[in-house]
Amino acid sequence: MTSQPLIRLEHATLAYGRNTVLRDITLSIHRGDYVGLVGPNGAGKTTLLRAILGTLLPRTGSRTAQRSDGTPLRFGYVPQRDSIESVLPYTASDVVMMGRYRQIGFLHFPGKKEREMVLHALRQVGMDALAGKVFRDLSGGQKQRVLIARALASEPDVLILDEPTNGMDLASRAAILGLIDALHKQEGLTILMVSHLMDDVVNHVERLAIVERDFFQIGDVAEILTGSQLSALYGVPVKVDHVGGHVVVTVGGSDEPR
Amino acid sequence: MNPVEVLETIFREFPYAVYGSMLVGIACAFLGVHIVAKRVVFLGAVLTQVSVLGLTITFLPFVAIPHTVGALAATLVTVIIISRLLTGKKIPRDAVLGVVFVTSVTARLLIMQKTPRVEVAEVENLLRGDILFVTPELFFLMLAGFAVALAVHLLFFKEFTFVTFDADTAAAQGYRAGVWELVFYLIAGMVISLATHMVGDLFVFGFLVVPAVTAMLLSRSVKWIFLISVFIGVVAPIIGLYTAFLLDVPASPAIVGVASVGLGAAWLWGLAGLTPRRQPH
Numbered sequence: 020m021t022s023q024p025l026i027r028l029e030h031a032t033l034a035y036g037r038n039t040v041l042r043d044i045t046l047s048i049h050r051g052d053y054v055g056l057v058g059p060n061g062a063g064k065t066t067l068l069r070a071i072l073g074t075l076l077p078r079t080g081s082r083t084a085q086r087s088d089g090t091p092l093r094f095g096y097v098p099q100r101d102s103i104e105s106v107l108p109y110t111a112s113d114v115v116m117m118g119r120y121r122q123i124g125f126l127h128f129p130g131k132k133e134r135e136m137v138l139h140a141l142r143q144v145g146m147d148a149l150a151g152k153v154f155r156d157l158s159g160g161q162k163q164r165v166l167i168a169r170a171l172a173s174e175p176d177v178l179i180l181d182e183p184t185n186g187m188d189l190a191s192r193a194a195i196l197g198l199i200d201a202l203h204k205q206e207g208l209t210i211l212m213v214s215h216l217m218d219d220v221v222n223h224v225e226r227l228a229i230v231e232r233d234f235f236q237i238g239d240v241a242e243i244l245t246g247s248q249l250s251a252l253y254g255v256p257v258k259v260d261h262v263g264g265h266v267v268v269t270v271g272g273s274d275e276p277r
Numbered sequence: 278m279n280p281v282e283v284l285e286t287i288f289r290e291f292p293y294a295v296y297g298s299m300l301v302g303i304a305c306a307f308l309g310v311h312i313v314a315k316r317v318v319f320l321g322a323v324l325t326q327v328s329v330l331g332l333t334i335t336f337l338p339f340v341a342i343p344h345t346v347g348a349l350a351a352t353l354v355t356v357i358i359i360s361r362l363l364t365g366k367k368i369p370r371d372a373v374l375g376v377v378f379v380t381s382v383t384a385r386l387l388i389m390q391k392t393p394r395v396e397v398a399e400v401e402n403l404l405r406g407d408i409l410f411v412t413p414e415l416f417f418l419m420l421a422g423f424a425v426a427l428a429v430h431l432l433f434f435k436e437f438t439f440v441t442f443d444a445d446t447a448a449a450q451g452y453r454a455g456v457w458e459l460v461f462y463l464i465a466g467m468v469i470s471l472a473t474h475m476v477g478d479l480f481v482f483g484f485l486v487v488p489a490v491t492a493m494l495l496s497r498s499v500k501w502i503f504l505i506s507v508f509i510g511v512v513a514p515i516i517g518l519y520t521a522f523l524l525d526v527p528a529s530p531a532i533v534g535v536a537s538v539g540l541g542a543a544w545l546w547g548l549a550g551l552t553p554r555r556q557p558h
Contacts, residue, residue: 053280070448073449074445074448074449092448096445096446096450097446098443098445098446102443102445103442103443105442106313106315106316106435106493106497107310107314107316107442107493107499107502108496108497108502109442109499110346113499114442116448117435117438117439117442117443117446118450119322120435120436120450121437121450121451121452123435123437125433128434139548153497168445173450179449276514
């Protein structure tokens with residue numbers, strides 16, 4: 020790609036205090052990209068995510084995140100839904116309204132325009148009928164949709180989802196991934212999806228980033244996704260097959276010629 | 278005396294006790310909803326002890342600062358130190374609060390041994406809560422403190438709500454979550470410190486927890502939880518003072534006792550199936 024990237028990390032070292040988590044990370048995300056970020060648990064996915072979001076500054080190297088006109092990028096962040104345990108009974112629409120708070124600004128209050136945008140965002144994820152329901156009472160899949168709606172309500176340049184299908188049953192997983200695909204294809208949204216569930220990511224995204232403490236690679240899915248690559252990454256034999264147009268990753272074999 | 282005459286007598290003889298306890302009731306009940314929502318209930322107990330420690334320090338012969346200033350300074354300095362620890366993940370919140378609680382109580386007991394005996398009794402009075410002898414100066418100071426707290430909370434409700442609900446996403450949207458947490462704890466510390474000096478630690482801790490929990494048992498709307506909690510903050514002190522007068526018992530325990538009876542009633546109300554329930558999705 021030749022256009023100026025929306026997000027760029029160059030030779031970034033990411034660390035918490037004295038603990039260096041990732042070294043020499045270079046990546047670019049362009050407008051319209053659909054990128055998956057995978058890696059084993061504890062590999063540094065969340066650290067990399069924080070660097071992309073700008074909540075963790077690189078120890079060395081650089082990070083840029085801006086639009087072509089130089090204005091700051093707006094992120095729509097969808098956290099792991101289990102990280103949210105609200106004591107107060109906020110409704111789905113209250114939660115989505117939080118996505119508008121930054122645009123509303125200090126000392127201003129949500130008005131009619133904001134309420135309409137909230138309803139529109141809920142409609143985009145098929146949750147408008149449950150706008151008045153208490154968020155903490157919703158099912159896992161419904162909560163995930165509300166959190167995606169909150170991210171959409173912020174009118175993001177980039178939608179970032181952290182483990183969006185974690186702990187979901189098969190049907191809910193398929194529905195959420197279908198929704199994310201539709202947001203990319205129909206709305207042209209730039210998306211970065213983080214997951215430790217390889218199958219979820221590789222069958223949906225266009226580019227793949229694999230992260231491990233001393234290893235980082237980003238490229239097209241076909242180019243990155245090989246058995247030898249994954250075997251080396253996870254430390255167990257991994258096989259990559261193509262079944263009915265879908266990529267299937269299984270542990271216990273290798274796709275390399277014997 | 279009939280109940281109206283009793284209330285008239287209380288309002289006439291102890292106006293600042295009535296208005297003061299209602300003011301503290303409202304302030305703590307309002308703040309309590311946020312504190313319960315943030316899962317730092319023990320913060321109320323801890324800061325009341327820190328406030329009393331600051332107050333105790335001012336009784337030392339070589340410390341020449343007003344009691345209120347001492348209580349406020351100790352609380353705010355503690356809040357600044359612990360606010361980062363409370364939002365961090367290294368040490369559990371309850372452990373942080375436990376350490377501060379034990380340290381404050383220990384330091385107070387040791388310092389009290391070095392103060393003149395008559396003033397030790399004065400400190401003990403403050404601990405029990407001397408609602409009936411609230412001074413106009415303290416009342417207006419508390420009123421100003423609560424006005425500041427309320428204004429900050431109303432003006433920045435979006436920021437406090439977002440950071441409490443989901444600090445990571447708030448940070449991703451550009452909010453400095455740590456700064457907003459610090460502002461919240463400073464405001465809470467100020468109110469708790471002034472209120473403790475005015476009515477004692479039992480009243481303050483009781484009203485930081487009981488009205489908020491009662492409201493949460495009774496309502497499934499955030500707006501109504503705040504309104505019910507504040508309503509309890511207004512009504513419970515009046516009924517409590519009336520009860521104290523009638524039964525000839527101390528005012529603070531009577532007021533907190535009335536609020537606790539309300540909590541019990543709300544719980545029974547819920548058991549009877551009269552509270553709005555979770556709806557199937």
